[in-house]
Amino acid sequence: MKKILLILLAINSIAMFSQKVIIEEKFEKDNVPLGYNFLSQKNELVIQKGKHIGISTNREIHELVCYDSKGNKKVLLENAEVMNPDFSYSENTFRVIDYAKMSYSGSTYKFIKEGKDSKKYDVKEYYNYFIDDYQFNIENQKGKTFSKINFEKDDLYLNSMNLNTNKVNKFKIEKPDISRLVGGENVKYAKDLTFSVMPKKENFELITKSINSDYKSMVLYRTVYNFEGKKVKDLNYNINIKANYLMYCFNGGGQIGYNSNGFPAFEDDLNINNFIIDELSNEVYVFGLIGKKDRSASYFKNEPLGYYIFKFNEKGDKIWESINMISDKKDFNDDQIISKLNAFLTIQNNQLIFTTGPSLFTGKDIMHYSEIEISSGKLISSSKLNYEQIKRASMMTGTRDFLLSFMELEKMKNKAFDYAALIMYNKDSKFKKYIDSINSKNEVSFNTIINKEGTWLIESDNSTYYKVTYF
Numbered sequence: 001m002k003k004i005l006l007i008l009l010a011i012n013s014i015a016m017f018s019q020k021v022i023i024e025e026k027f028e029k030d031n032v033p034l035g036y037n038f039l040s041q042k043n044e045l046v047i048q049k050g051k052h053i054g055i056s057t058n059r060e061i062h063e064l065v066c067y068d069s070k071g072n073k074k075v076l077l078e079n080a081e082v083m084n085p086d087f088s089y090s091e092n093t094f095r096v097i098d099y100a101k102m103s104y105s106g107s108t109y110k111f112i113k114e115g116k117d118s119k120k121y122d123v124k125e126y127y128n129y130f131i132d133d134y135q136f137n138i139e140n141q142k143g144k145t146f147s148k149i150n151f152e153k154d155d156l157y158l159n160s161m162n163l164n165t166n167k168v169n170k171f172k173i174e175k176p177d178i179s180r181l182v183g184g185e186n187v188k189y190a191k192d193l194t195f196s197v198m199p200k201k202e203n204f205e206l207i208t209k210s211i212n213s214d215y216k217s218m219v220l221y222r223t224v225y226n227f228e229g230k231k232v233k234d235l236n237y238n239i240n241i242k243a244n245y246l247m248y249c250f251n252g253g254g255q256i257g258y259n260s261n262g263f264p265a266f267e268d269d270l271n272i273n274n275f276i277i278d279e280l281s282n283e284v285y286v287f288g289l290i291g292k293k294d295r296s297a298s299y300f301k302n303e304p305l306g307y308y309i310f311k312f313n314e315k316g317d318k319i320w321e322s323i324n325m326i327s328d329k330k331d332f333n334d335d336q337i338i339s340k341l342n343a344f345l346t347i348q349n350n351q352l353i354f355t356t357g358p359s360l361f362t363g364k365d366i367m368h369y370s371e372i373e374i375s376s377g378k379l380i381s382s383s384k385l386n387y388e389q390i391k392r393a394s395m396m397t398g399t400r401d402f403l404l405s406f407m408e409l410e411k412m413k414n415k416a417f418d419y420a421a422l423i424m425y426n427k428d429s430k431f432k433k434y435i436d437s438i439n440s441k442n443e444v445s446f447n448t449i450i451n452k453e454g455t456w457l458i459e460s461d462n463s464t465y466y467k468v469t470y471f
Contacts, residue, residue: 035048095111108121128197134160186211220286243290244291254272274288388408401462421446
């Protein structure tokens with residue numbers, strides 16, 4: 001009878017959690033998890049393993065191990081001494097830099113494409129972007145990049161190196177139409193007019209935005225080029241809201257720096273909104289916040305009222321728009337420092353998950369999130385989450401930890417969450433039951449990756465074990 005009971009308990013446990021343990025390992029001396037990369041298109045997780053050296057906060061990576069959602073394992077790199085791995089858009093190629101104990105990088109770097117190493121390149125030849133076959137920069141006629149480019153007056157060039165032949169080319173490229181961005185009814189930009197660069201699988205895009213001075217409408221432009229510098233196509237996505245105003249916030253759409261008072265500040269006007277692309281359908285989702293006042297990017301504060309999401313096909317035809325208000329006078333609708341206000345969007349199964357709220361270390365420990373039906377834009381549900389921030393000496397405390405999580409829930413003082421873990425704990429009963437089942441004397445940190453196909457949970461006490469579970 002006891003044996004039957006044990007079997008029934010085991011079956012019930014499987015039914016309760018119905019998730020896949022991808023990996024569970026103990027920390028070993030000089031062989032610990034140092035970080036991870038998520039490959040969103042392949043739905044795979046790469047664990048960085050290696051060791052810490054002396055007082056350095058740099059992480060000496062010896063091995064990169066990739067796992068798919070079924071738990072299949074593939075070693076991408078071994079017996080190495082590298083740091084700072086990053087992956088191409090296709091996720092078939094990655095770049096690593098030789099380890100340096102006390103500086104940002106070593107003297108050389110290389111690419112690994114489908115298991116094969118490239119030659120080593122001097123860091124003086126370092127390019128900001130790469131895809132499988134090219135590394136490249138966008139420069140002006142003087143070879144300057146980023147903020148040193150005067151987008152209105154300078155010529156633009158594609159400076160690229162073919163990774164198969166190591167041949168370097170420099171092509172003058174046709175700039176996106178400047179006249180549609182400045183003058184007329186457009187805003188006077190708080191900073192110099194600029195663009196962002198998006199590497200794709202076989203080409204790249206320059207992202208620009210035309211913002212109407214009434215802050216009720218804007219156009220997002222994606223100008224696509226090949227690696228001979230030729231313009232392939234020009235796509236545009238029109239956003240128009242009838243009430244209130246488009247509002248700047250931290251959404252990943254532009255660059256953030258710091259002002260003379262040490263506060264985060266927008267480096268450009270691209271933070272008016274951002275977009276994500278469904279890579280299977282090429283459908284585009286443009287999202288941002290709605291504010292009470294028509295404020296420029298240089299203005300310190302605004303009063304957020306809600307958010308918008310517009311769905312388009314690749315050509316720019318609007319499929320639907322979803323404009324939703326958030327009623328939270330106490331914690332959200334009052335004046336906010338806009339550069340400290342977050343807004344993010346992700347796809348999960350047949351839903352969109354939108355999150356917004358003051359960033360960490362602002363003194364307001366709340367987050368709003370909504371679930372939106374992906375086919376119609378219909379609002380499914382909205383929730384407000386309250387949390388407590390873990391008190392640390394500074395944001396730099398624990399930079400040698402495998403996982404960094406700064407949020408706690410009431411009566412769960414030994415469990416630390418990131419934003420996505422809080423959302424899944426609130427919305428997914430299986431996820432919640434699993435978290436509640438963990439008993440540890442040490443503080444356990446949780447990082448969560450919400451993907452279109454499922455959810456990855458990475459947990460560790462940062463000293464004895466780490467575990468990856470897929471829901």
